[in-house]
Amino acid sequence: MSKYTVERRVHEKDIGLPPLPNAEKGKVIMRFAPNPNGPPTLGSARGIIINGEYCKMYDGKYIIRFDDTDPKTKRPMLEAYDWYLEDIEWLGYEPDEIIYASKRIPLYYDYAKKLIELGKAYACFCKKEEFKKFRDSGVPCPHRDSEVEVNLDVWEKMLEGLYREGEVVLRIKTDMSHKDPAVRDWVAFRIIYTPHPLVGDAYFVYPTLDFESAIEDKLCQTTHILRGKDLRDSELRQRYIYEYLGWKYPITMHWGRVNVVEFGKLSTSLIKKEIESGKYNGWDDPRLPTIRALRRRGITAEAIRKFYLSLGLSESEVNVSLKNLFAENRKIIDPKANRYFFVANPVEIEIEGLPEERTVEIPLNPNSNEKRILKGERFVYVSLDDFERLKGENVRLKDFCNIILDKKAKFVSYELSMAKKGKNIIHWLPKSFTMKCRVIGESVFEGLVEKGVERELGKVVQFERFGFCRIEKIEEEVVAIYTHD
RNA sequence: GCUCCGGUGGUGUAGCCCGGUCAAACAUAGGGGCCUCUCGAGCCCCUGCCCCGGGUUCAAAUCCCGGCCGGAGCACCA
Numbered sequence: 001m002s003k004y005t006v007e008r009r010v011h012e013k014d015i016g017l018p019p020l021p022n023a024e025k026g027k028v029i030m031r032f033a034p035n036p037n038g039p040p041t042l043g044s045a046r047g048i049i050i051n052g053e054y055c056k057m058y059d060g061k062y063i064i065r066f067d068d069t070d071p072k073t074k075r076p077m078l079e080a081y082d083w084y085l086e087d088i089e090w091l092g093y094e095p096d097e098i099i100y101a102s103k104r105i106p107l108y109y110d111y112a113k114k115l116i117e118l119g120k121a122y123a124c125f126c127k128k129e130e131f132k133k134f135r136d137s138g139v140p141c142p143h144r145d146s147e148v149e150v151n152l153d154v155w156e157k158m159l160e161g162l163y164r165e166g167e168v169v170l171r172i173k174t175d176m177s178h179k180d181p182a183v184r185d186w187v188a189f190r191i192i193y194t195p196h197p198l199v200g201d202a203y204f205v206y207p208t209l210d211f212e213s214a215i216e217d218k219l220c221q222t223t224h225i226l227r228g229k230d231l232r233d234s235e236l237r238q239r240y241i242y243e244y245l246g247w248k249y250p251i252t253m254h255w256g257r258v259n260v261v262e263f264g265k266l267s268t269s270l271i272k273k274e275i276e277s278g279k280y281n282g283w284d285d286p287r288l289p290t291i292r293a294l295r296r297r298g299i300t301a302e303a304i305r306k307f308y309l310s311l312g313l314s315e316s317e318v319n320v321s322l323k324n325l326f327a328e329n330r331k332i333i334d335p336k337a338n339r340y341f342f343v344a345n346p347v348e349i350e351i352e353g354l355p356e357e358r359t360v361e362i363p364l365n366p367n368s369n370e371k372r373i374l375k376g377e378r379f380v381y382v383s384l385d386d387f388e389r390l391k392g393e394n395v396r397l398k399d400f401c402n403i404i405l406d407k408k409a410k411f412v413s414y415e416l417s418m419a420k421k422g423k424n425i426i427h428w429l430p431k432s433f434t435m436k437c438r439v440i441g442e443s444v445f446e447g448l449v450e451k452g453v454e455r456e457l458g459k460v461v462q463f464e465r466f467g468f469c470r471i472e473k474i475e476e477e478v479v480a481i482y483t484h485d
Numbered sequence: 486g487c488u489c490c491g492g493u494g495g496u497g498u499a500g501c502c503c504g505g506u507c508a509a510a511c512a513u514a515g516g517g518g519c520c521u522c523u524c525g526a527g528c529c530c531c532u533g534c535c536c537c538g539g540g541u542u543c544a545a546a547u548c549c550c551g552g553c554c555g556g557a558g559c560a561c562c563a
Contacts, residue, residue, distance in 0.1 A: 035563050067563060074562050128561065135559075136487080169561050180488040182559040190561035209563050229490065233558050236489090256491070257556060310512070312498065316491045317556045324497070324513055334526050341523095366526070398522055416522060425522055464523040485524075 017309060020054055020224055022251055028060030029223045031099075032088075033067045033213065036080035038268035040087045042260060042289040042304070049308045050226050050255070052093035063220055064088060064095040067213065068102045069206045071196040074269075076102075078197045083283075087291040091301045099220070101212050102199045108207045109159065111215050111245070112170060112189060116151045120244045121188060123154035124171045135184045138177045144185070158191060158205050165191045172211070174240045183236045186210060214238035222250045229254040229315060257317035263289045286440060286481050298460040298470030298483035303329035326484040333460050333468060333483070338364045340372070340456075341398075341427040342437055342463035342480075344447040345384035351403055353411035354378050362399045372452045376400040379431035381448055386426045395424040398464070427464050439469055441482025449478055 020028065030051045034044055055062040064084070068076040081100075088095060115121035124131065124143045134141045146154075158168060170189040178184050188211040195201045207215075213234065217225065225235075232254050242249045259265065266289060274280050284292040294304065306328045311318065339362070358376040363369070380397065387405065394412060395405045402412040429448055437449035453461065456471045460483055463469055469480035 033563090037563080070562060072562095073560085124561095131561095132559090166561065178488090180559075182488065184559085187561055192561080206561090208561075213563095228557090230557055231563085232489065236558095254490085259556095261496090310498065314491090314498070318497065320497060321514085327513060330525075337525090339523075339525090362522090366521080366523090396522070400522095427523070462523080462525065464525080466524085468525080 017050075017053060017057070017312065020058065020251075023054070023058050023060075023224065026059045027223065028055060028058040029063065029221050030055050030060055030226065031063035031065050031217070031220060031222055033065040033216075033227075034084055035067050035070075035074050036076045036084055037074050038077060038272055038290075039080055039083040039283050040291045041266075041268065041271075042263075042291065042294065043258060044084075045091060045291060045304055046255065046258065046308050046311070047227060048088050048091055048093060049305055050313065052088070052091070053305075053309065054224070054226070055093075060223075061096045062093060063097045063099060063222070065099040065216060065220075066101055067209055068100065068196075068198065069105075069209065069212050070192070071102075071206070072192050072194040075194075076197050081198070083292065087295075090295060091291070092305065097220075099216065100198065101207075101216065102196055102203075104216075105199075105203045105206070107219070108189075108212055108215055109205075111241075112207075112211075113152070113155065115172065115188075115241070115244060116155055116170075117148060118244055119148055120173050120240075121170055122146055122151045122173060123158070123168050124185075125168050127166075131185075134176070135181055138181075138184070140176045141185075144173065144176070158189070161204060163191055165193055167191070172237070172240055174237070180233065180236060182233045183240075186237050210234050210237050211241070214241045217250055218242070218245075218247050225250045225252045226313070227252075227254060229256050229317075253313055254315060255311070255313050256315050258311070259317070259319045260289060260322060261319055262322045287442070296470070296472070297481050298333070298468060299325065299329050300332050302332055329484065330468070334462070335367060336365070337460050337462045337468060338372075338456060339366075339462050339464050340450045340453050341374075341429055342439065342447055342449045342466050342469075343381045343383045343427065343429050343434075344439070344445040344466065346381035346429070346448050347384050347387045347407075348379060348381055348431065349387075349405070349407055349409045351378055351380065351401075351409045351411050354401070355411070358400070358414075360399045372450065374400075374450065375430045375433060377430045377432060381429045381431065381434065382426060383447070390424060390426070393424060395426055397428040398425050400428065427466075436477035437480060438477060439463075439466075439480045439482050445482075449480075453478055 032047045032051045052062055066081060112121060122143055124141060126141050131141055154168060169187045171185045172188050174183050174185055176184050187208050189205050189207050191204055192206050193204050235252050239249055271288060275282060280288055283290050284296050286293050286297045303325055307325045360374050360376045361371040364372050390405050393405055394402060396402045401414045404410040404412060433451050434448040435451050437447055439445040453471055454474055457474050460468055460470045467485040468483040470483055471480050473479040
């Protein structure tokens with residue numbers, strides 16, 4: 001496996017991820033911890049890729065942990081668990097372990113009890129708004145000083161279901177005068193009677209993310225936590241637990257907020273709403289920034305990977321354009337994508353004076369010797385755009401002949417030299433060799449395509465002078481998803 | 486309001502910790518040229534940046550202070 005080491009080194013240099021602090025080869029343990037309340041998005045991909053890449057780089061252990069401990073406000077979707085696993089694999093990473101927090105709830109109860117016994121956690125009956133006042137003013141609430149026995153008793157009763165939702169919570173004792181209000185006596189457990197999509201009504205006392213995550217990171221012996229800046233304060237909160245239990249907190253790094261200009265601020269819950277309202281046709285609607293939508297469009301995993309590696313671990317918040325992703329993708333697909341003629345909004349023309357029908361051979365791809373064959377015949381289609389723009393002018397039907405463009409076009413010659421180099425060369429289709437084709441992008445294009453695309457099902461091709469598209473369906477008509485130009 | 490974190494060409498990233506080699510590099514975008522029977526690719530050239538103000542220093546993108554701007558946290562969300 002020494003070859004592997006060499007490859008990695010080259011790889012590392014290539015992508016330029018900085019070395020991880022305190023990382024030892026073979027001893028790194030990292031995790032990506034999503035809540036599966038929808039499929040992974042372009043945003044989730046950053047966590048998947050950065051963590052996954054470092055694990056590869058250091059021969060580390062990669063854990064996927066579903067932080068699914070709120071069946072109500074951030075309700076997980078049953079299908080989304082597998083969607084995550086699928087997309088992670090598609091992006092090129094193999095998890096070494098998969099953890100479902102909702103299946104490990106009793107584990108968290110043990111630590112809760114321990115913390116109560118240590119006097120570091122207490123049952124609090126304050127209403128939300130009441131506690132907010134205490135927190136904002138830095139004053140301890142009346143329950144903070146309850147005896148350990150009382151807290152234990154209330155905790156037991158919570159677990160027995162003797163309280164209503166919202167009546168009582170378990171808080172971690174931190175420091176009510178901590179200068180950052182966000183860390184003051186935070187909630188570790190609350191009561192939720194809504195059944196959980198994965199574990200049903202097995203539990204109704206659920207840990208908050210901060211508690212669950214703190215415990216899990218210890219149990220999994222996570223060495224490095226890499227996540228978005230939005231979870232920065234989690235560290236401050238969780239460190240209290242680590243201190244009380246005598247644990248060592250992992251090394252953390254945080255990246256800034258990513259705003260993809262073309263998508264704006266589309267949260268998973270907002271997308272869900274817009275799918276329900278019918279604005280989008282599903283989670284893989286090509287207009288959406290989900291990984292499955294991008295895949296359907298023909299964006300490669302490699303492009304997404306490079307896109308995020310180029311962002312690195314900067315803590316500044318960024319406004320990036322999809323153009324960068326597309327540029328990466330184009331570099332990858334361009335050498336491989338076969339070329340075809342797609343004529344949008346076809347206009348039929350007749351070439352008057354055509355001396356003979358000719359078979360024209362066109363390279364399938366600029367870098368290959370393989371050819372596709374079109375018949376140069378009297379009746380052909382050109383796109384409405386070209387027709388209107390160039391009507392009356394001398395144009396060349398690419399690889400076929402020169403004509404004066406019109407409904408009744410005049411044949412000029414076959415000579416390439418007659419065409420102005422690089423100018424007025426348009427694509428076309430013989431009337432006898434077409435299939436209907438619909439291209440779905442920002443808008444829908446109806447047109448005709450070469451019959452030869454039949455061999456490209458599932459692949460990304462380039463419709464010359466139009467753009468890259470992924471051939472999704474071939475039935476009576478071809479359905480293609482627009483990738484980018 | 487309180488707390489934390491950022492601010493390098495149009496957009497990102499590197500450099501900042503350990504001041505000089507940075508009159509600042511790379512990518513992308515934009516402009517121009519070459520090549521090509523694609524509005525794609527490739528090749529070449531060009532445009533363009535250290536938020537502001539003080540301070541420390543022989544020397545500051547880099548250290549200190551103060552502003553300004555942006556973002557995040559302050560949920561019984563993750």
